Amino acid sequence: MSKLPDTLRLQSVVPCSGEVTLPGSKSIANRALLLAALCRQPVVLHNMLRSDDTARMMDALNALGVGLTVDNHTQVTVAGCGGRWKPQQQVLQLGNAGTAMRPLLAVLAATLNDDQQLRLDGDPRMRERPVKDLVDSLAQQQAGISYLGQQGYPPVEVCGGLQAGHFSIDGSVSSQFISALLIALPLLAGDSSLTLTGNIVSRPYIDLTLAMLDDFGVRIDTVSEQEFFIPGKQSLRSPGDYFVEGDASGASYWMAAAAISGGSLTIKGVGKDSIQGDVDFTEVVSRMGADVEFFANAIRVTGGQPLQAIDFDGNAIPDASMTLAPLALFAKGTTAIRNVANWRVKETDRLAAMATELRKTGATVEEGSDYLLITPPERWQHATVDTYDDHRMAMCFALASFSPAGVSINDPACCAKTYPQFFSEFSRLCHLT
Incomplete structure (x- = not known):
């Protein structure tokens, strides 16, 4: 067939x-690609999913200046840049890959330089998938994000500026919003806290993100089911080899x-x-x-x-x-x-x-x-x-x-x-x- x-x-x-x-796993593969890019040393990803969604993330990282080498169909080496992006283009086209759009939105808000601006866009369905709760949470601490179309939906323009502090987000819409914040906040200069409100959906995906961050040397303290403490100034540590x-x-x-x-x-x-x-x-x-x-x-x-x-x-x-x-x-x-x-x-x-x-x-x-x-x-x-x-x-x-x-x-x-x-x-x- x-x-x-x-x-x-x-x-x-x-x-x-x-x-x-x-x-x-798509969920693990796209997280692993981004976490590897945030390391300062190379990471070899094994059993990588090669699919439309992972291709979107790989294309986006390439556009951000991250070196990716496809060793074979299921092995990819990521030359980490420590979040020091060198954008090769101004628009990241992410298709309908929510596991690329949401975490990139938060991470870029935390890491882009003052003179860098990027547009995150997707296909027609992605433009119908809400990002308002995530953007609102980031905006609480001065993230430079603006909508370029319908309010609350992609495309968005991101220009950095996110500051450490207290964040809260409704957990009932998408666990991807929460995972995005958990990946981004350790990169900030100061300590932060994150409070989840509402009926939290897909809790295991939050636990998955925490487990993977731990694999990459990031410390996040779980205060309660609804609250996290995130120390700032953290650098991701390459595990060398990582199995998806x-x-x-x-x-x-x-x-x-x-x-x-x-x-x-x-x-x-x-x-x-x-x-x-x-x-x-x-x-x-x-x-x-x-x-x-x-x-x-x-x-x-x-x-x-x-x-x-x-x-x-x-x-x-x-x-x-x-x-x-x-x-x-x-x-x-x-x-x-x-x-x-x-x-x-x-x-x-x-x-x-x-x-x-x-x-x-x-x-x-x-x-x-x-x-x-x-x-x-x-x-x-x-x-x-x-x-x-x-x-x-x-x-x-x-x-x-x-x-x-x-x-x-x-x-x-x-x-x-x-x-x-x-x-x-x-x-x-x-x-x-």
């Missing part, structure tokens, strides 16, 4: 079994495929010591009826039992919890996915998109402001699924290939954002007809 067609028809007639090795974990969000599709089809699948690249919160999708498939085994760097999921509907709070793992939606089509009863309002500000409005596409299979779906209720089809219909240029929509609906009616997926190539080989691997493991 070298080049994907515009519409891909899928139907699997055998269990999804065998072994699969995950690509590197496999993508735990991507692992969720394979867990679900084994659970639905009754296969036994070993997923390599994440394991019992993973620093990614999305590994907790194992709880979902276990509660629904699958068997789960953990190893040092692998997880094995075995299906076979009839799947049962569950009521699940997806706030902590919103990306992986999307996979529960198509999984619910194969479970007895009505599945509830709750507390996922931030699906609406992702690559598309995922609550609306998921409800619309699930109904095409014959399922009964109730869409609320922050939840979905999903009852499986009484009679399956062949669905031609629109993916909204959203990689997770494409990969989620591959699971509908296990239905009696199969599924057709429009624009399957959009999965290149994080998992370019997904459908080749799916075909290999699930023996598509």
